[in-house]
Amino acid sequence: MFQWNSFLDGEGRVTNPNELKKRIFRGGVEPSMRPLVWKFLLEFFSFDSTSKERDALLVKRREEYRVLKAQWQSVSIEQAKRFSKFRERKSRIEKDVVRTDRATEFYGGDDNPNVDMLRDILITYSFYNFDLGYCQGMSDLLSPILFVMRDEEEAFWSFASLMERLGPNFHRDQNGMHSQLLALSKLVQLLDPPLQEYFGQVECLNYFFCFRWILIQFKREFVYDDVLALWEVLWTRHMSEHFHLYICVALLKRHRRKIMDEHMVFDTLLKFINELSGHINLVSTLHGAETLCRLAGDAGAACIPPGTPPALSRDPGAACIIPPGTPPALLVAPAQS
Template sequence: MNDLLSPILFVIEDESESFWCFATLMECLVPNFNRDQNGMHSQLFALSKLVELLDAPSHNYLKQKDCVNDFICFRWILLQYKRELEFEKTMLLWEVLWTRHSSEHLHLVVCVAILKRYRGKIMEEHMEFDTLLKFINELSGQIDIDSILRDAEALYLCAGENGVSCILPGTPPSLPLGNDILLDPELEDKVL
C-alpha cells in the first residue's frame, strides 16, 4: 500500500488530507486486494482478451508457453506501474490514468503496449514463464512511458468496440477519477 500512498502524500503534502484521499483510493481498488482477488482476476482476464485482440503474435506465444493468464503483468496492474517507472514518470502515468481520457481501463491497454514493445526480445530468447516473469520485473526503470502511452492510445483507438467488449462489466478501473478521491475542493489544484 505504500506504493499507492507515496505519490498521494508527495502531491498533497498534508498527512490527514493524504490519508482521506488514500482511503478513498483503496475503496475504489478494494477488489484488487480482496482475499479472492476477484478484481485482479477480472483485469487479468480482460488483459488476456485484449492481448489476443491487439497483439495476436504475443497472445499465441504466451499461450504456447502457458502464460496466457497474463499473471506476468500482475504487479503492473496491482500497483499501477508504481515500481516500474521513475517517480516523475509514475506521476505522469497516473495523471493520464486518472483523467480516464480514453478509457477507465487504459492501464490494461498500457500492458498490451509494453508487451508488444518487448515481444521481439521475448520471442527471440524463447522465454518460458519463469524467465519471462524475471524479464518483466527487470523492466523496472527502463520503460519509456511517453512512447508507451502513445502506443496505448493508438491500440485503444484500433480496438474500438471490440476492445470495450473484452472488458467484462464490473472490472475495476485503473485509478479513480481525480474527483472521485477529492473530499476537499481546495485539494483539486494539487491533485489534478
C-alpha cells in the first residue's frame, strides 16, 4: 500500500508517476482509492493534471456521456426497424449483460439497476465507437470497472480508455490477437523450449487455447477480487506493457508436467485450461511472471514486435465481428459467476 497524498504536489499533480506505478505493482491499490487511481492508470486522467483540471474534465465528460446516451435512447421504434446494426448490437448486449457476473452481489438478483447500467454503458459505447461496436467479452471488461467506479459516466469513460488499449483484441481481422499469440509462442520458445517443442508435436503452436486469457485479460481465470488486483498490476506497465504474456508463460510452465505427461492435444488442453478458472493463485502467478520477465530481459522484449497490443495503434475503421471459421470453443460466452 502507499500514501496517495505523498505523490501529489500542492495543486494535485502526481509528481513521480513511475514510482507510483512501481508501488502499485508491488502492493496494489487500497479498494477505497481505486475509483480515483484507476482513472490515472487507464489514462482517463493525466498524471500532470491538477485537481481543478480533473474536476473540470469530469463535468465535461459527464455532459458528453449524456449526449451520447441520448442518441440511442431517442431512436424510435420506426427508426429502429430501419437500423439493423443498432438492433443487432442492442440485442447482443441485452443478452450478454443478464449473464455477466450475476453471482456477484453487485450484479445479482432480479431488476438490478447495476445490470441496467452495464447495458446502457455498452450500448452507448457502441455509438461512441461505432466502427468497433460491441463484441462478446466487452461486458467482462466493463463489469469490474463499473463495480469499482459505482458511477455510470465515470465507468463509461474509464472503459473507453481501456478499449483504446484492448480494442485491437476485437478487430475483424484478429491481427491484434494473432500478434499476441505469436509473441507468446516466441516467449515460450525462449523460456521453455521443451514445452514449445511439445506444442509443436501436438500441432498447438497457434496457442489458441490461451485465446480467452488474452482477449479479456484473465477476467475468467481468477476470483473477482483478484481480477481487480491483477488488472491494476497490468495497467502500471511497470516491468513490461506486455506483462500479461509473461503471466501466460508462468501459468503454462506451472502445469507443463501435467500437460506433457497426459499427452494433451488441443481439445483436452483447452478443456484443462478452462477448468483452471477460479483455481489460480494470483500472488504466486505474479511472482512467477516477474521472474520470467527478468530472466527473459532484452531477449524477451525482442520476442514482442513493436505495435503488439496493448501498444497497437488504434485503427478507427476496424470493425468488430467474429471471423468465419473461428473455433466455437474460443468464443467468449458471458460469465455467470
